[in-house]
Amino acid sequence: MSGGSVAATPVPGHRTTVRVAVVGDRGTGKSSLIAAAASESFPDSVSPVLPPTRLPADYYPDGVPVTIIDTASSLEGKAKLEEELKRADAVVLTYACDKPETLNRLQTFWIPEIRRLKVKAPVIVVGCKLDLRDEHFPVSLERVMAPIMQQFREIETCIECSAANLVQVPEVFYYAQKAVLHPTAPLFDQESQxxxxxxxxxxxxxxxxxxxxxxxxxxxxxxxxxxxxxxxxxxxxxxxxxxxxxxxxxxxxxxxxxxxxxxxxxxxxxxxxxxxxxxxxxxxxxxxxxxxxxxxxxxNLPVLSKKAPDQSVELTSEAVDFLIRIFSLFDSNNDGALQDSELDELFSTAPESPWDEAPYKNSVERTEFGDLRLSGFLAQWDLMTLLDPLKSLAYLIYLGYTNDPTTALRVTRKRTLDAKKQQSDRHVFQCFVFGPKNAGKSSLLSSFVGRPFQNTHGLTGNQSYTVNAVDQLRGTKKTLILHEIQEDDVKQFLSSKDSLAACDVAIFVYDSSDEYSLKRASALLMDVARRGEDTGYGVPCLFIALKDDLDSYPMAVRDSEAICREMKIDAPIRISIKKREMNNIFWRIVNAAERCHLSVPETEYGRNMKQYRHLVNRSLVFASVGAAAAVIALAAYRAYASRKSHSTS
CATH class of the missing domain: 1.10.238.10 (EF-hand)
Known part of the structure; x- marks a missing residue:
């Protein structure tokens, strides 16, 4: 990498043109500057506002053409000016070197106006008419512009030019093009250098x-x-x-x-x-x-194969093996867990840690010291892969996954097909957690990742997730993701046709000491069951009685069991998070997801529809048999008629 003698061949991304808007006060030399750049000569006369002007691809070394847009400074042209500023890739902001008041206007009007319009394009400040400046009053551009650039960070660079003498005219639009193709802001902090x-x-x-x-x-x-x-x-x-x-x-x-x-x-x-x-x-x-x-x-990332709404994306065993190696590599003290500093170092080759914000923050189990075990590390990756497969793949590559990227992820089978086959091929299950307010949804999510019981909880956002590994029979492990759906959001959530497509199992929690809580949970179960019947995305459902440590209201057990019988799902599972009497709840949730053809609730509407479809199918069968018999009879009649005709003749 040469310090100066080897010429770099820039690669300016995928841009096919750079659009530059030239703005500034009337009489600051905007149109003359553009005309001089295009013709490489000073025009004898120039229109008040020039049409769009194009500098060809070979004008500058990057090989990208520049389209220059002249603008009017009149009130009549204000709407057009604002439109062009919003469309611009870069802004050339002019002042006249012989008119100090136009320089002041940059600070009092033009840059505040650019900010008001929320223009994010880099700004090149250009002093025009350098040849008209009074030679007896020399001005240091650096001294004048330094405080302005300190105040307005959107200014990329400053330059003075003379269209009349053709001094630094091409450089103006070179800097504008360069600010777009090779921007400073993403790379360098000007303040701290x-x-x-x-x-x-x-x-x-x-x-x-x-x-x-x-x-x-x-x-x-x-x-x-x-x-x-x-x-x-x-x-x-x-x-x-x-x-x-x-x-x-x-x-x-x-x-x-x-x-x-x-x-x-x-x-x-x-x-x-x-x-x-x-x-x-x-x-x-x-x-x-x-x-x-x-x-x-x-x-540059591989295109993920299209998936149906009821398919999900998981890590392959190859990707999991890579992540296990990465975990071990950064577990510097070999204690089987990553401290925050070790986790920061692990992600130090990525744009940032992907798990510092919702929905990933606080979604996994940590040790008493706040460290992340391997199981939690892998569970976090499972969650990211399910929610944002492309992001998960990109972060694998940031961490050094050099195998074919297509080997890192797999698309699961359709859940509707799983139900027909009466088994699931998934390793990661997503459980939607429904329930009325104060039923204990957040407590359940927190308990899943080992957090101690509290009477007040912080997991109340619309995108609350927790994720953990769950031990299964024969020593296998499955990843379970609990996704809390707020009661106030259920109606809007279910309005989408595919709302239940990503759900492997739904649970409905209620406060077993509160009759109203049971009624609301029952209503939510009915809503979800109907939506599943309407869309074909029926999901296994479990009814869960929380706060079993409190006294139940009279008839609570009978009422809840009657609801389950009516909906043809398993009897309610009673747990107490406060007493840590969990009744194998998470294993049961995974088991229900794996046996996806069972515990799917039925409503009266659904049963009637099923009976109706059965009758229609029987009618079609009878109609088909009748039609076949008629065809056979017709063929037999024609054969008989043919034989009779031959015998007569």
Whole structure:
């Protein structure tokens, strides 16, 4: 990686054009600037507002054409101006060097206006008419613009030019194009003058991928291979020596006897950016598949096969084996659990830890010290794979999964087909938890991941999940995901045709000491059962009586059992989370999901529909038999008639 003598061949992503809006006060030289850039000469006269102007692909080294949009400064053109600002990839904001008041207007009007419109495009501030500035009053551009750039971080760079003398005119739109194709913001923090965390993480991953002998340093051969991969040009021995010398002078720990260290690798990229050579770092990132947000480009990930609503996605055994190895690698003290610092290090080559926010945060069991065991680690991956398979796959790759990505995930069989076969091939089951308020849904989810019982709970969001492994017979384990559905959200949730497609089993919890709670749980069970019958996504259901440590109301047992008999599901399961009398509840949930053809509730409507379909099918059978008999009779009659005709003749 050359410090300056080897020309990088930038890879500007997949853009086919860069759209630049030129805005500023009337008379600041917008149209003259555009005309001079397009014709490479100063126009004798120019229209007040030019039509869109195109600089061809070969105008700049990146090979991407630039479309320049001139704008009017009048009130009549305000709507058009706002539209163009919102469409722009970059904004060139002009002031006149001979009119200081136009420079002040940048701070008092133009940049606040750009912010008001929520324009996210980089801004290039351009002082036009440099030739008209009074020579007796020289101005330092850096001194004038430094406080403005400090206040307004959207300003990418500042430049002064003269269209009349053709001074720095092409550079204006080169900087605008460069700000779009090779943006600073994702890579570098201007305030602290350091690489941004995502950039560091991506470069660390690239460094590890290039460190083939895994000695934490890039030797001369590895450096040369990196250079050829990214820039299609080898480094000469003298250039490698030069690179190492530059690093060692500034960052002694950046080079050791084995070669260039990660510290040195990161320093070089910070140096390139400080010198304005962002295209070098972007060329490296894009060569390794990153987009402008410093994430792996989705088009570089394999297309997941289309799945039906009642299919899910799981990790393959190959991916699980990889994750077990990664876990062991980062379990530095070999205690069978990852501390937060070890987990942070494990994800240090990814854009960030994927589990710091909902729905993953607090979804798995931790040790008393807050560490994550292997079972919880794998369960968390199962949850992410079920909810967002593409994200799960991307993070496997961030962590170093180098096998064919298509070997990492599998699509399960349709659950409707599982029901017909009366068995499931899934390793991960999702359970929807329904129930009225204060029934104990959150307590159940918390108990599943080993959290102690509390009278108040924090798991009350619309996307509350907990996940854990559940021991089965014959020593096997299944992953169970509990997804809490808030009572207020059930109606909207069930309005979707496919709402139950992702559900392997549904449970309905109620407070066994509260008659109203039982009635509400029963109503929810009825709603879910009807929705399943309407859509064909009927699911196994269990009725669960929580707070069994409290005194039941009179007739509670009889009423709840009658509901279950009516719906043709198993009798209620009674548990007390407070007393830790769980009655094998999680094993029972998994068992119901595996035996997916059983415990599917039936309503009166469903039974009538089933009887109706049975009668229709019988009628069709009788009709088919009758039609066949008629055909046979007709054929026999024709044969008889034919024979009679022959005998007569």
């Amino acid at each position: 350091t690489l941004k965390p995502r950039c560091i993480r991506a470069l660390k991953r690239i460094f590890i991928l290039c460190d083939h002998d895994m000695d934490s340093a890039l030797n001369d051969k590895e450096l040369n291979e990196f250079q050829i991969k990214c820039f299609n040009a080898p480094l000469q021995p003298a250039e490698i020596v030069g690179v190492k010398r530059v690093v060692q002078e500034r960052v002694p720990e950046g080079v050791n006897d084995l070669g260039l260290t990660l510290t040195g690798f990161l320093f070089l990229h910070a140096l390139f950016i400080e010198k304005g050579r962002l295209e070098t770092t972007w060329a490296v990132l894009r060569k390794f598949g990153y987009n402008d947000d410093i994430e792996l480009r989705k088009e």
